[in-house]
Amino acid sequence: MQEHLSTMSDSTYTLNFESEQCTKENVELVGGKNASLGELMEAGDDVQVPPGFAVTTDFYEAFLGTQSLDEYITDQVSEVDVDDDDAVAAASHNIREHIENASFPASLIEELRSSWEELRARTGTDDLQVAVRSSATAEDLPDASFAGQQDTYLNVTDFDAVKRRTKECMASLFTARAIAYREKHGFDHDEVLISVGIQKMVQARSSGVMFTVNPSNGDQSKVRIESNWGLGEAVVSGIVNPDSFLVDKPVYKIVDRNVPDKDVMTVSTDAGTEEVDVADDKRDVPSVTADELIKLTDLAKTIEQHYDEPQDIEWAIEEQGDDKQFFILQSRPETTWNEEAEQQETENSSDSSTATDQILDHL
Numbered sequence: 052m053q054e055h056l057s058t059m060s061d062s063t064y065t066l067n068f069e070s071e072q073c074t075k076e077n078v079e080l081v082g083g084k085n086a087s088l089g090e091l092m093e094a095g096d097d098v099q100v101p102p103g104f105a106v107t108t109d110f111y112e113a114f115l116g117t118q119s120l121d122e123y124i125t126d127q128v129s130e131v132d133v134d135d136d137d138a139v140a141a142a143s144h145n146i147r148e149h150i151e152n153a154s155f156p157a158s159l160i161e162e163l164r165s166s167w168e169e170l171r172a173r174t175g176t177d178d179l180q181v182a183v184r185s186s187a188t189a190e191d192l193p194d195a196s197f198a199g200q201q202d203t204y205l206n207v208t209d210f211d212a213v214k215r216r217t218k219e220c221m222a223s224l225f226t227a228r229a230i231a232y233r234e235k236h237g238f239d240h241d242e243v244l245i246s247v248g249i250q251k252m253v254q255a256r257s258s259g260v261m262f263t264v265n266p267s268n269g270d271q272s273k274v275r276i277e278s279n280w281g282l283g284e285a286v287v288s289g290i291v292n293p294d295s296f297l298v299d300k301p302v303y304k305i306v307d308r309n310v311p312d313k314d315v316m317t318v319s320t321d322a323g324t325e326e327v328d329v330a331d332d333k334r335d336v337p338s339v340t341a342d343e344l345i346k347l348t349d350l351a352k353t354i355e356q357h358y359d360e361p362q363d364i365e366w367a368i369e370e371q372g373d374d375k376q377f378f379i380l381q382s383r384p385e386t387t388w389n390e391e392a393e394q395q396e397t398e399n400s401s402d403s404s405t406a407t408d409q410i411l412d413h414l
Contacts, residue, residue, distance in 0.1 A: 063080070064107055064109055064110040064162045064163075065106055065107065065162055065163065065165075066080075066105045066107060067103075067104045067105075067166075068092055068100065068102065068103050068104060068105065068248075069102075073086065073088070073092075074086055075090055079244070080107050080108055080109065080246070081105040081107055081246045082105070082108065082186030082244075082245060082248075083186055083189075084184055085246050085248045087382055087383060088100055088103070088381070089105075090357075090358075091354070091379055094353060094357040094358075094379075095354075095357065097349065097353060098350060098353060099376060100378065101250050101251040101252070101253055101378055101380070102250070103170065103181065103248055103250030103251055104166045104169075104170060104249050105186065105248055105249075106163065106247040108188060108245065110159055110162070111221055111244055111245055113156070114155055114156070115150075117156050118153040123149055124240065125241070127145055128142060128146075128234075130142075131230065133230075133234040139230055140227045142225075142227075143226055143227040143230055146222070146225040147222040147223070150221060150222035150225070151218055153218075155214065160214065163213070163217065164210060166249070167213055174251055178208070179208070180207065180208050180252040180319065181207050181213065181249050181250055181251055181252055182203065182205050182206075182207070182248070182250050182251075182252055183204045183207050183213060183216040183220060183248070183249055184247065185202055185223055185224070185247060186245065186246040186247060186248050187201055187243060187244070187246075188244045188246070189238060189243045201223040201226070202220050203220075204216040204219070204220070204323065205252065205282070205284070205319070205324045206252055206319040206321075206324055208321075213249060217247045217249070220245065221245050224243070224244075250380075252319065253378045253380070254319065254369055255367035256280070256368050256369065256370040257278050257279065257281075257343075257367070258278065258281065258283035258365075258366060258367035258380075259277045259278035259279055259283055259286045259293055260277050260283065260365055260366070261275060261277070261351050261364050261366060262361070262362070262364070263354070263355040263364070263385065264361040264385055264388050265297060269387075269388040272299060272301065273297050274297070274298045274300055274351045275295065275297055275298075276296045276297075276347055276351075277295050277296075278293055278294045278296075278338045278339045279291050279293045279294065280313060280316040280329055280333060281317050281318050282317040282324060282367070283317075283365055283366075284317040285315060285316055285326065290315060291313055291315055291316070292311045292313070293311075293313070294310050294338050295309045296309075296344055298344055298348045300348065300351075303344075303348055305344065308337075310335065310336075310337050311335075313329050313334055313338070314328065314329060315327065315328060316328075316329050339368070343368060343377075347366060350364075350377060350379065351364060354382050358384070360385075361384070361385040361388055362382045363385045363386070364381065364382045365379070365380040365381040365382075366379055366380060
């Protein structure tokens with residue numbers, strides 16, 4: 052055990068999101084979600100990202116290696132018949148149980164504890180509440196769809212829970228769905244690694260998603276903003292029909308709006324989160340104001356300009372008295388229209404090449 056850790060002594064086990072290493076160039080170290088959060092830190096002074104840190108793939112690999120879990124995982128997945136759902140489910144259960152029941156080595160626990168205490172100090176609170184999110188290295192690849200295959204835990208409130216949830220996120224790399232997906236698409240289980248993000252929770256008054264392109268027709272002059280009261284999980288998971296606004300980017304004009312009755316919202320609890328009924332006097336009231344839509348549109352434009360392509364963005368508004376803050380929780384490439392634009396560009400390039408060849412043939 053100590054021998055394996057000593058060989059990893061030069062590795063980085065945790066990284067603040069602000070770190071120069073927490074970027075898209077280091078997805079293999081921090082995973083897709085954490086790399087995106089690190090990138091967002093550089094998107095502009097107006098883009099506020101809740102503070103946090105990444106538990107890196109170096110940490111994950113050191114954990115597996117010291118407990119010989121990597122060998123166990125290889126044995127399990129090498130024998131599974133991907134067309135046998137029961138066999139895949141059994142392999143998933145065995146692997147996740149082994150990971151969750153294994154202990155982090157003392158040195159990794161101290162590394163995690165140190166980063167946790169530093170985050171508490173930076174946020175100035177002893178009652179720190181965090182989200183613990185999986186951040187796999189294969190997320191958001193242009194030729195694969197791993198989104199939603201790993202776990203997220205919200206409103207985690209103490210170090211023991213952070214330690215447990217971190218391990219459970221790592222174990223979720225081996226859900227039955229993830230194992231079958233990798234097998235069917237030719238991804239090596241040894242090469243798809245996982246990082247974990249530990250990020251301060253936003254006690255959101257309102258939250259949701261926004262697309263820097265009209266998702267219905269690809270119009271890049273528009274921003275589609277969807278929102279609900281409370282945490283954004285109700286919107287992301289699709290359990291609520293959210294408020295929806297289409298905003299013209301150049302002039303900030305709302306060109307389309309739909310404010311349905313909103314029945315449920317997600318809120319923080321001591322046990323994590325739960326869905327509760329929306330108060331009667333808020334059900335048919337817009338969950339964002341016109342001024343807030345302008346601010347969100349500004350943020351959407353800034354983030355899109357930073358990445359130089361249309362984005363799918365998660366956001367939240369925290370309001371305490373007269374103090375209002377806009378937070379960006381995640382940004383990823385908008386897949387539908389980005390892929391269509393790339394395909395069109397490829398077709399145009401092919402057409403151009405064909406036309407050139409035809410001209411040359413006649414010379």
